[in-house]
Amino acid sequence: MHVFEVVGRQLGRGLAILVDLLNPEKIIIGSIYGRQQGLLEPVAHKALAAEALSQALAVCEIVPAGLGERVGDLASLAVALHTLDQTQAH
DSSP states (O other): OHHHHHHHHHHHHHHHHHHHHHOOSEEEEOTHHHHSHHHHHHHHHHHHHHHSOHHHHHTOEEEEOTTGGGHHHHHHHHHHHHHHHHHHHO
């Protein structure tokens, strides 16, 4: 569990930087966050609340990626299709 606490805390600190600098309405996180959301989210949100500007954090929603584990597969297919389209256009 210590590993998840460290990862969650660092994730929260990194998200705080993004929230403060970019002031986004939504941050979508994939990879391990989606798989281990129950372990990472409480720790990340605690660090995020401690470090981010409260006004910026109040308008930012942080959610797991909707594509889940398939995001890498779909990204690879999108790159392949784009490359194919580019070679056929020339």
